[in-house]
Amino acid sequence: MSTIDYSDKIPNNVNLSEDRTLQRALEQWQPNYLQWWGDMGPDGSQNFDVYLRTAVSVDPQGWAQFGHVKMPDYRWGIFLNAAEKERKIHFGDHKGEDAWQDVPGEYRANLRRIIVTQGDTEPASVEQQRHLGLTCPSQYDLRNLFQVNVEEGRHLWAMVYLLHKYFGRDGREEGEALLERRSGQQDNPRILQAFNEPTPDWLSFFMFTYFTDRDGKFQLCALAESSFDPLARTTKFMLTEEAHHMFVGESGISRVIQRTCQAMNELKTDDVTKLRAAGVIDLPTLQRYLNFHFSVTIDLFGADESSNAATFYSTGLKGRFEEGKRVDDHVLKGQTYKVLAVQGNQLIEREVPMLNALNEVLRDDYIKDSIGGVDRWNKVIEKAGIPFKLKTPSQGLPPQHRYPGWRQSVARRPCGERSRMESSG
C-alpha cells in the first residue's frame, strides 16, 4: 500500500488503476498541469541538471529517493499516509464517531473551500518564485529552490486528487481553476494575498520559505486533524516535505546574516552604504524584509474573531495545531480566549468565546514557533559581537503600523478579508 507504483502514468499509492473514472479524470488533468508547469514553473532554467529527491514510499525510511533528474522528468504523483485503523474523530461535535471516509453532504461546500484554498497556495508559490533560478547564488541554492518548487507542485496534485475523487464535477472544475489563476494577476489572482506578492530576490525567497511555508505547516497540521480522513492522510504526508522548505529559509537567512556580520567586522562599520558596496545586505534591510514577510503571513490566519473558524472546528473539518496533545475537552464550548482589540488609541485585551478565536489561537502558535528561528538568527549576530537584534513586529498592530512600507494594494483590503477562513475559494 505504501509503495508507489511508478509504472503508472501517474505514480501513486492509492490504487489509482482500480478506479478507472478517477484515473481517466486525472490523466486528463495531467497534461494541463504539465503545460502550466512549462508556462509558469521555473523560468529559463528547466533544463538544468539537478539533484532532487522524489517520493518512492511514504514510510519514514523510504519516502525520499535522491537522484539526478532534469526538471521536466520529475514525476509528480499522489501519495497518502497509510490509513490508521478505525480512526475516530477526536474533536468538535462529532467527537468519538468514526472518521469520515467520504464527504458528508452537509459539509461538502466548506470542505471544498478549505481544499481549494490550500491547493491554491501551492502553484502560487511556484509562480512567485519562477525567476529565481536565473539568479541563484550557488548550485546548492538552485537545488533547494527546485526541490521546494517540485514539491509545491506535488502538493497541488495532492489537493487536486481530493477534489477529483470526492467532489465530482465541481471538483474537476476547481482543479482546472487552480491552473488558471495566476499569482499577482489583476483579473484572476491567487486566492490569498500573501501569494500574490512578488518574490523578486533570494532574500525574499528565504523569508518566504521561513515565514510563509511555516504558515503552510500550521494550516496542514490543523487539516491533518480533520475528521475527513483522506484529507488528514494527504496533509500528513505533505508535512514531511514542508520541513525542508522551512529549513531552506532558516539556513538561508542565517548564511546571509553570517556574511553581513563578517563584513561588518572586517570593515569595522555599520554604515549601510559601505556594507552594500561590499556586497552584503545590511541588518536594517533584513529587518524590513522580516517585517514585511511576517506581516503578510500572519494575516493569512484570518480575522481574530471568526464564526467560520468556530464552524470549521465544531463540525470537525479543521482542528487545532497538535489537537491530540492538548488536554481539554476538545469541544471548547463555554471556554474563552484573550484577543487584542483597538479601543480609541489603545490596545486592550478582550475575552471572546474560544471557538470564535481559533484563528487567533493558531496564529499565536505560529508566532511562538517563528520566533524560535529569529532567536537563532540573533545568536549569529551576537556571536559576531554586533549589538543588533532582529525583532518580529507586534501582531497587535494593524499591518500599516507593523510595516510602514505596507503597499497600498494590500492596505486596501481590510485585514483578514482574504484569509484562509474568509476566502470564498
Ligand SMILES: [Fe+2]
Ligand atoms: Fe506546499
Ligand SMILES: [Fe+2]
Ligand atoms: Fe512548502
